[in-house]
Amino acid sequence: MRVGLFVTCLVDLFRPSIGFAALKLLEAAGCEVVVPQTQTCCGQPGYNSGDRASAQALARKVLNEFEACDYLVAPSGSCAGMIRAHYPDLFSDQPEELERIKRLCGRTYELTDFLVNVARLEQVPGRFDGTVTYHDSCSGLREAGVKSQPRQLLAKMQGLKLKEMEEAEVCCGFGGTFAVKFGEISTRLADNKCNNVAASGADALVLGDLGCMLNIEGRLRRRGDMKTQVLHVAEVLAGTDGND
Amino acid sequence: MQVTSMNFKARAGEKLADVKLQAALRKLQGNFVKGRADRVAELDNFEAIRTAAAEIRDRALANLDVYLEEFETNATARGAVVHWAETAEEANRIVCELAVRYGVRKAAKSKSMVSEECALNDALEAAGIEVIETDLGEYILQLAHEPPSHIVAPVVHKSKEDVSDLFEEKHKLTRKTRIPDLCREAREILRPHFLSADMGISGANFIVAETGSTLIVTNEGNGRMVTTLPRVHVAITGIEKVVPTLEDATTLLRLLPRHGTGQTITNYISVNTGVKDAADLDGPEHFHIILVDAGRTKLIGGDMQAMLRCIRCGACMNHCPVYQSVGGHAYGWVYPGPMGSILTPSYVGIENALDLPNASTLCNQCGVVCPVKIPLPDLMRKLRERQFERGLKPWPEKLGLALWGWTARHPALYAVLSRIGARMLAYMGGAEKRIHHLPLGGGWTAGRDMPAPQGKTFRELYSQKIRKG
Structure with missing residues (x-):
């Protein structure tokens, strides 16, 4: 099957290792992976800030770039959720494009969801010795239905122990531009998350969205916690870390 | 009520630094968040009830004029008088005129958020009428001269110690520190007011078209006294609260207490229909129902209509990480949390509450727990679009x-x-x-x-x- 990897703008800019980890996992699952080179952003920043026209233009761009693939896979619940849950709204008054958009939505997956439910990845290449705790990102959980998939994959890894934290499903306070506009509130929510991570005693926080990662890691380090690793689930599963 | 929503960000900063408030807000987690989860888990057909509840509310809103007229006809047939108030000021004027007509000197009130919208107490006091809030939380706030910070638990921002201090100062009695003693003290002070009030003012959780009844959901029993003891009962509520049948109301009641306070059912459900009959021992001689628009009809037929399904349970704010961090006062008007971030700009003007639709991470926990499936984040996003279109973004x-x-x-x-x-x-x-x-x-x-x-x-x-x- 031909999978279009939607890297996401944050991964492209901040942490390419997540993109390469996703690539490795998809190839390990036997997929032919293509990476459309003109891809940029799914349009979520504009969409959530009220700039519908710009969101629509970017959605159209994603549609054109990925329509020829059997699947669109993103290492992000947030971007996959944007496409699946919100693209149809952007084209609700344009029946022809809406049909194409709906077909794309039905073939769009968050990475771990795809690996478990479509590609049925059996062997996980990575190795991690230690305890991890998992943060459920809001869009992944509530828009893309990602909950058990990353845990099922992590459970396949020898040496890795999952210790659930309290309030794993509560927002970390990122919220895109919210994190800058309402910095104080956002920081408090990140702080709550850090407290729960710390209380879990895990060596690493693992999660599936880079936005939450930057937020929580940023707060952990500012609090003086240099020890707890913050890793994307793709990096853990692929056995690559942020420094590769 | 005065709108101070434009100060959201500055207020939020103060609230984050308020250690006592932060401790008080944590109480919501255990009581309301866990309580809701436990009560919902008890229902084996929860999603079916939730779907039915949303459909009941949609049906009522789609035929609002029909059901409101049916309500008026049936309420009138039972001896009540229905008044229509297009604005908050008109609602206040009607209550004040009724007070004059019936020679009212004192009014006892049970909890009503619509009366907060109208700032009814201020209007009555300006007309020389004494008003006593009888819901314990609202009574505390009346003593403290503060607005509610939550629609179900209005005084959630205060600690037990705050209440001890306040009662000692205002009641001038020996300081009490235990909650049962504080409750008893309030009860002893309030009891004579129930008996001497000329007018009882209540809100309504629902109004029932087929019977012409107003229905209130309470825990303290004050609502029942306010609606039955005084010779005049005035119920003030929003036009969107209508439901077609009593059966519909009971369906909604399967969800309202579970989502509001984590109770299967509240201590009291009072259904008030008509005036006292010759054979009745209790009940008001005069029953006036004021149906308030105050911006609601503007939402009908538009992209905010789903918001009018709201049954005021407060689950969206209880589960909102932002509300949990800053409390209700930061939002600057009657309704805080996600529902307030939609209602405030809708009712008082988008330009008077620019921060509110943006003060959310769109985490959608509110949408997930809403008993009538209001897509709260989608509505906040629509308001952001409207701000963008109108050039109201910085x-x-x-x-x-x-x-x-x-x-x-x-x-x-x-x-x-x-x-x-x-x-x-x-x-x-x-x-x-x-x-x-x-x-x-x-x-x-x-x-x-x-x-x-x-x-x-x-x-x-x-x-x-x-x-x-």
């Missing part, structure tokens, strides 16, 4: 969005700029790979570091990899 945001949107549509330019950006930020991160201060991103770096990029973009690394083969 210029740095407008500029940022325009630049981002334009650049992202031009992949070649985007590639160059993102490569430069990744390198600059990586350089700023230094050996620690963390940025402590980000120009234009002070909102982020005041409380957090920004983990620095790895240095090259995925797209350039991937191109290199492909070239190498």
Whole structure:
């Protein structure tokens, strides 16, 4: 099957290792992976800030770039959720494009969801010795239905122990531009998350969205916690870390 | 009520630093959040009830004129008088006129958020009428001269110690510190007021078209006294509260207490129909029902109509991480939390509450727990769109969005700029790979570091990899 990897703008800019980890996992699952080179952003920043026209233009761009693939896979619940849950709204008054958009939505997956439910990845290449705790990102959980998939994959890894934290499903306070506009509130929510991570005693926080990662890691380090690793689930599963 | 929603951000900062408030807000978690989860888990057909509840509310709103007229006909047939108030001021004027007509000197009130919208107490007091709030929380707030900070638990922002201090100061009795003693003291003070009030004022959780009844959901019993003891009962509520049948009301009641207070059912459900009959021992001689519009009809037929399904349970705020952090007063009007972030701009003007639709991470926990399936984040986003269309966004945001949107549509330019950006930020991160201060991103770096990029973009690394083969 031909999978279009939607890297996401944050991964492209901040942490390419997540993109390469996703690539490795998809190839390990036997997929032919293509990476459309003109891809940029799914349009979520504009969409959530009220700039519908710009969101629509970017959605159209994603549609054109990925329509020829059997699947669109993103290492992000947030971007996959944007496409699946919100693209149809952007084209609700344009029946022809809406049909194409709906077909794309039905073939769009968050990475771990795809690996478990479509590609049925059996062997996980990575190795991690230690305890991890998992943060459920809001869009992944509530828009893309990602909950058990990353845990099922992590459970396949020898040496890795999952210790659930309290309030794993509560927002970390990122919220895109919210994190800058309402910095104080956002920081408090990140702080709550850090407290729960710390209380879990895990060596690493693992999660599936880079936005939450930057937020929580940023707060952990500012609090003086240099020890707890913050890793994307793709990096853990692929056995690559942020420094590769 | 005066609108101070434009001060959201400044207020939020104060509230985050208020240690006592933070401790008080944590109470919501155990009582209301866990309580709701437990009560919902008891229902084996919860989703079916939730769907039915949303459909009942939709049906009522789709035929609002029909059901309101049916309500008026049936209420009138039972001896009640229905008044229509297009604005808050009109509602206040009607109550004040009724007070004059019936020679009212004192009014006892049970909890009503619509009366908070109208600032009814101020209007009555200005007309020389004594008003006593009888819901314990509202009574405490009346003594403290504060507005409610939650629609179900209005005094959630106060601690037990705050209430001890307040009662000692206002009642001038021996200081009580135990909650049962404080409740008893309030009860002893309130009892004579119930007996001497000439008018009882209540709200209504629902009004039932087929019977012409108003229905209230309470725990303290004050609502029942307010609606039965005084010779005049005035119920004031929003026009959207109508439901077609009593059966519909009972369906909604399967969800309201579970979502509001984590109870299967509240201590009291009072259904008030008509005036006292010759054979009745209790009940008001005069029953007036004031149906308030105050902005509601403007939402009918528009993209905010789903908000009118709201049954005022408060679950959205109880589960909102932002509300949990800043409390209700920061929102600056009657309704806080996610529902307030939609109702406030809708009722008082989008330009008077610019922060509110943006004061959410759109985490959708509110939408998930809403018993009538209001897509709260989608509605907040629609309000953001309206702000954008009307040019109400601050210029740095407008500029940022325009630049981002334009650049992202031009992949070649985007590639160059993102490569430069990744390198600059990586350089700023230094050996620690963390940025402590980000120009234009002070909102982020005041409380957090920004983990620095790895240095090259995925797209350039991937191109290199492909070239190498």
